[in-house]
Amino acid sequence: MDQTTINIIFVGLSFALYIGIAIWARAGTTSDFYAAGRGVHPVTNGMATAADWMSAASFISMAGLIAFTGYDNSTYLMGWTGGYVLLALLLAPYLRKFGKYTVSEFIGDRFYSPTARLVAVICLIIASITYVIGQMTGVGVAFGRFLEVDSTTGLLIGAVVVFAYAVFGGMKGVTYTQVAQYVVLITAYTIPAIFISLQLTGNPIPAFGLFGEDQSSGEPLLARLDQVVTDLGFNEYTAHNGDTLNMVLFTLSLMIGTAGLPHVIMRFFTVPRVSDARWSAGWALVFIALLYLTAPAVGAMARLNITELFWPNGTDGEAVALETIQNDEAYDWMGTWQQTGLLGWEDKNDDGRIQYYNADSEAMQERASEAGWEGNELTNFNNDILVLANPEIANLPGWVIGLVAAGGVAAALSTAAGLLLAISSAVSHDLIKGRIKPDISEKGELLSARIAMAVSICVATYLGLNPPGFAAQTVALAFGIAAASIFPVLMMGIFSTTINNRGAVAGMLAGLIVTLIYIFLHKGWFFIPDTNSFTDDNPLLGPIKSTSFGAVGALVNFVTAYIVASRTKPVPQDIKDLVESVRVPRGAAGAQSH
Amino acid sequence: MTVKEEETHDMTDHSNSQAQRASGGEAYWKANIRLILISLAIWALVSFGFGILLRPLLSGISIGGTDLGFWFAQQGSILVFLILIFFYAWRMNKLDREHGVNEE
Numbered sequence: 001m002d003q004t005t006i007n008i009i010f011v012g013l014s015f016a017l018y019i020g021i022a023i024w025a026r027a028g029t030t031s032d033f034y035a036a037g038r039g040v041h042p043v044t045n046g047m048a049t050a051a052d053w054m055s056a057a058s059f060i061s062m063a064g065l066i067a068f069t070g071y072d073n074s075t076y077l078m079g080w081t082g083g084y085v086l087l088a089l090l091l092a093p094y095l096r097k098f099g100k101y102t103v104s105e106f107i108g109d110r111f112y113s114p115t116a117r118l119v120a121v122i123c124l125i126i127a128s129i130t131y132v133i134g135q136m137t138g139v140g141v142a143f144g145r146f147l148e149v150d151s152t153t154g155l156l157i158g159a160v161v162v163f164a165y166a167v168f169g170g171m172k173g174v175t176y177t178q179v180a181q182y183v184v185l186i187t188a189y190t191i192p193a194i195f196i197s198l199q200l201t202g203n204p205i206p207a208f209g210l211f212g213e214d215q216s217s218g219e220p221l222l223a224r225l226d227q228v229v230t231d232l233g234f235n236e237y238t239a240h241n242g243d244t245l246n247m248v249l250f251t252l253s254l255m256i257g258t259a260g261l262p263h264v265i266m267r268f269f270t271v272p273r274v275s276d277a278r279w280s281a282g283w284a285l286v287f288i289a290l291l292y293l294t295a296p297a298v299g300a301m302a303r304l305n306i307t308e309l310f311w312p313n314g315t316d317g318e319a320v321a322l323e324t325i326q327n328d329e330a331y332d333w334m335g336t337w338q339q340t341g342l343l344g345w346e347d348k349n350d351d352g353r354i355q356y357y358n359a360d361s362e363a364m365q366e367r368a369s370e371a372g373w374e375g376n377e378l379t380n381f382n383n384d385i386l387v388l389a390n391p392e393i394a395n396l397p398g399w400v401i402g403l404v405a406a407g408g409v410a411a412a413l414s415t416a417a418g419l420l421l422a423i424s425s426a427v428s429h430d431l432i433k434g435r436i437k438p439d440i441s442e443k444g445e446l447l448s449a450r451i452a453m454a455v456s457i458c459v460a461t462y463l464g465l466n467p468p469g470f471a472a473q474t475v476a477l478a479f480g481i482a483a484a485s486i487f488p489v490l491m492m493g494i495f496s497t498t499i500n501n502r503g504a505v506a507g508m509l510a511g512l513i514v515t516l517i518y519i520f521l522h523k524g525w526f527f528i529p530d531t532n533s534f535t536d537d538n539p540l541l542g543p544i545k546s547t548s549f550g551a552v553g554a555l556v557n558f559v560t561a562y563i564v565a566s567r568t569k570p571v572p573q574d575i576k577d578l579v580e581s582v583r584v585p586r587g588a589a590g591a592q593s594h
Numbered sequence: 595m596t597v598k599e600e601e602t603h604d605m606t607d608h609s610n611s612q613a614q615r616a617s618g619g620e621a622y623w624k625a626n627i628r629l630i631l632i633s634l635a636i637w638a639l640v641s642f643g644f645g646i647l648l649r650p651l652l653s654g655i656s657i658g659g660t661d662l663g664f665w666f667a668q669q670g671s672i673l674v675f676l677i678l679i680f681f682y683a684w685r686m687n688k689l690d691r692e693h694g695v696n697e698e
Contacts, residue, residue, distance in 0.1 A: 074667035078641045081672045085637045088679045089630050093686075207669060211658025220659025238660040240649065247646055273697050275690065278683035285679060289672050296668040583623055584695040 003336070003398055007146040010402035011409050014184050018410075021177045042276050046283025048175045049267045051182035053284070054291060055131075055415030056138020059185060060408050061472035064386030066299035067306075070229075070237035074296070075251045076472060079479075081285060081292050082251070083258020086487075088281030091259055092268040094494045094582045096277035101269050103262045103486065104430055110493040112575055113501035114435070119508045121430040123485035124262050126512070127478050128419045128426075129456055131261075133527065134474030135416035136162075136464030141384045141471070142408040144340040151340045152465060158412070159461040166417040166424075166453055181410050186290055188407020192391040192400050193294045196301050199394060206297035214304070225300055228307045231315035233361025237300065243543035250476070253550030257479025260487030263415075263422050274585035302390050309393065310356040310378065319353040319377075333392030337385055344380035349373055383470050416460075420453050427452035468523040469547075476547045477519055484511035484553025492561055494583070497576045503565030511557030515549055522546035622693035629685055633678050641671040 058080065066073045098106055104124065108117025136155060139162060144154025190206070197209035201221055214224040225237045235241045258264065267284075268277045309330070310320050325331045325345075337343035345354050349372055356378040357364050368374075388408050391400045428449035433440050440448070467474050485508050492499040492507070499507075522539060523546055524531040536545040544552065581587065644652060649663025657665050690696035 071664055071667060074645065074664075077668055078645055078671050081675050082637065082641050085633070085675050085678055089633055089682055210668070211660075211665065222664075223659035226659070238664050240646075244646065248642055251641065251646070275683070275687045275697065278679075278686060282676065282679035282683055285676055289676055292672055293669055580619065583626075584619060585690050585697050586695040588697055 001398070003401060004146070004148055006398045006402040007405040010399070010406040011146060014406040014410055017180055017184070018177050021180050024176075042271065042279040043283050044175060044179060045267065045271055045276075045280045046285075047182045047287050048178035049264065049280065049284035050287035051178040051185060051414060052267065052418055053264055053288060053415075054182075054185060054411055055475065056135050056142070056408070056412035057472040057475035058288075058291060058295075059189060059411035060138040060141055060387050061134075061384050061470050061475075063295045063298040063302065063390075064383035065470060065472050066296055067303040067386055068381075068383050070235065071240055072242040072247060075247055075254065076476075077292055077296060079251045079254025080258060081288060083255040084281050084285040084288070086255060086259040087264070087268070088278055088285075090491055091265065091494070092277040092281050093274045093585065095265060095490070096268050096271060097274050097582050097585060097588045099269075099588065101266070102430070103265050103490070104426070107489055107493065107504065110575065110578065111489070111499075111501045111504040112572070113505065116489075116501055116504045116508070117430070118435060119505055119512075120486065120489070121426050121434075123481070123508055123512050125423055125426050126516070127261065127481040127485070128263075128423045129460060130481060130527075131475055131478035132416055132419050132423075132456060132460040133463045133467060134471045134478065135412050135419070136460045137384065137467040137474060138408070138412040138471040139416060140464060141340070141342065141382070142388065142405065142412055144342070145337065145385070145388050146405040146409070148336060148339055151342055154340065155461060155464055159457055159464075162413055162416045162420070163454065163457050165413055166420040166457075167450065178414065181414050182287060184410050185407045186287070188403045188410075189291050189298075189387075190294055192394065192396055192404055193298050193301075195396050195400065196305070196390070196394045197297060200301055200304065206301070207293040210297040210300055221304070222300065225304045228304065228311070228315050232307065232311075232356065233358035233364030237303070246543040246545055246548050249544060249551045250548035253480045253483045253548055253554075254476060255483075256487045256554055257476075257481075257483035257550055260482035260485070260490065261479070262486075263418055265490075266422075274588050298387065298390060302386055302393060305393050306381075307356070310354065319355040322347055322352050322354060325354060330395055333389055336392070337389055340385070342380065342382035342385045343389075345378050348375050348377050354378060420456060423456050424449040424453040463527045466529045468527045473547060477523070480519065480547060480550025480553065481512065481515055483550035484515035484557055488554050488557040488561065492558070494579065497571060497579050499561050499565045500568060500571045502568045503561040503563075506564040507557040507561030510560040511553045514556050515553030518549045518553070519546045619693075619695070622689060622695055625689055625693075626686065629682065629689070633682050636674065637678060640666055640674040645671050 062076050065076065095103075095106060098109075100106055100109065104117045104120040107120040108114060136159065139158035140151040140155030142154070143149075143158040143161075144151035147154060147157065149157075193206040194204050197206040198204055200214055200216075201209035201212035202215055203209040203212045210221065212221055213219065214221040217224050219227075222238055226239075230236050240247075268280060271277050271280050307315070311317065312320055312324075320331075325334055334343060334345070347354060351372065354377045355368075355373045357368070357373075357376055359365070359368070359376045388404055391404050428445045432448050433445055437444075468477065488511060489504045489508055492504070518540070520526065520532070522532055522534050522536055534540045536547070539545050644663055645667035649661070649667070652662040652666075655662040662670075687696070
């Protein structure tokens with residue numbers, strides 16, 4: 001059986017599983033469709049949250065970014081897990097006590113202002129659409145590979161599937177489908193990692209293998225990796241090469257963005273009790289950590305494997321022969337990935353070998369001119385393909401490759417579909433029914449939800465064709481927007497009794513606008529390519545890249561809210577009482593249905 | 595206990611909550627803020643501290659071919675985050691009972 005058939009079988013089986021569970025679960029509990037988390041144990045809820053949370057960015061993209069940058073991209077690891085501490089300590093229990101269903105409802109009530117609610121909805125829609133663009137990039141990679149077409153065709157096919165999946169709808173609300181998705185996702189991620197860790201270090205636990213010994217050389221794995229990459233003129237893997245301030249701000253942006261994104265916060269609204277909201281955040285992080293502790297091992301080990309494949313005789317020997325790439329089974333993955341347009345090589349100096357090295361390094365330029373090399377001949381290695389290509393690179397059995405394809409598709413689809421649902425309900429429920437046309441019929445509301453979904457997938461697909469970055473980088477921009485707009489007002493809404501309606505509105509708008517402008521200046525206006533004035537290699541404000549600006553935007557939000565609130569009418573007593581009551585668990589009503 | 599039973603409990607709690615808040619509220623909130631500040635100090639120390647800013651100071655301690663700061667950035671901080679959330683949940687649920695503001 002060829003690999004394509006195996007991949008389709010695995011992806012098909014996983015879909016059958018989700019749909020089967022959705023049908024089974026729906027038959028029993030039609031009524032609490034919205035309150036999917038109600039009465040669900042914190043462990044189960046944590047697993048479902050983890051599936052919702054870990055998207056194409058975590059599954060497909062992150063390890064690749066770590067692999068090709070090294071230590072500096074530890075920011076993704078710390079940022080996307082550290083945010084759960086903020087959620088558990090600063091938001092989850094209080095929002096659960098408040099007892100409504102959406103983030104914008106809390107903001108509207110706490111700041112006694114329909115305008116605040118409207119601004120919050122707009123912030124959430126902008127962050128979510130940006131997030132979907134990142135997912136679509138991942139969808140393109142996953143579908144391109146498993147259907148063996150170029151990534152643009154993959155993206156278009158994927159968009160149709162995501163749309164159908166989201167319209168089918170209810171899937172998102174069913175906790176047990178997400179539990180199944182989590183199981184598929186984590187198995188698909190860890191099994192190849194275990195195989196590779198065993199191959200390289202003899203240790204079955206990748207997180208330990210990362211700090212273990214490379215069996216072929218007898219050196220510690222990371223020391224060996226540092227050696228081979230510096231031999232080829234690349235930055236030392238474990239060293240800090242980037243800017244420290246940017247690294248801190250980027251990590252902080254991801255952390256507070258995590259605590260500001262609606263689809264994660266919403267899960268804590270529906271747990272049975274306030275104390276469960278605290279536990280649930282912990283359990284979600286347990287299941288997320290299983291992937292996040294493995295990801296750096298996947299990245300480092302893949303980088304070592306790739307480097308050694310291109311330099312089979314050692315980094316000071318002869319590079320791999322073109323003939324070997326074409327005929328040797330161990331290099332078959334290069335042919336299949338070349339079809340997606342995300343991997344490319346070219347024998348520039350016609351020596352029948354492919355030299356992979358850093359052509360910008362001075363030391364390497366010297367060696368290159370001596371050896372007659374004419375530049376790096378691995379002309380394209382898209383970071384986003386690393387996780388999906390990894391089992392093929394390591395020559396693992398066909399079923400492992402099929403499993404990873406199913407996991408990648410699950411990760412991208414579940415989050416993309418979930419976000420589309422969040423966007424469509426924000427538009428139809430909060431925006432149209434809540435503001436523009438309160439007397440809209442239920443049918444009209446449903447229709448507008450579908451239209452919103454279709455429009456956002458078209459926008460995301462169009463922008464996904466020329467994405468502002470790799471999947472995880474685009475998603476990081478979405479986190480920056482959420483960090484700058486939503487997190488500060490949620491926190492002030494709970495921990496301050498003096499921030500009033502005008503302060504909150506001004507804060508959200510200021511945070512959102514400065515962050516969007518900063519991002520658009522670097523990534524193009526509305527992410528349209530070539531409309532940018534700066535690049536992230538040479539940002540407007542010193543070392544601060546557009547992905548790191550969310551933390552600055554959050555500060556602008558806090559300061560603006562404070563200044564405006566201190567100069568306008570104080571908060572009325574009934575709202576102060578509301579804040580006081582949110583702070584104590586006693587009196588929490590059971591999760592209500594909508 | 596089923597969800598239904600919990601809801602009945604919640605209803606009776608609700609009527610007492612005003613009085614409870616007045617007596618236990620302020621000390622409870624102070625204790626909570628203190629716990630949050632301590633937890634966040636540790637949160638920042640292991641990630642921004644050990645993982646990034648203080649990494650040069652930890653460079654003497656080697657682990658698996660690199661230094662302790664690298665380990666904190668890629669593994670240690672995540673493990674500490676986990677411990678922090680569970681510690682906070684356990685401690686707060688205890689505080690809830692001590693101050694009589696728990697849900698049951």
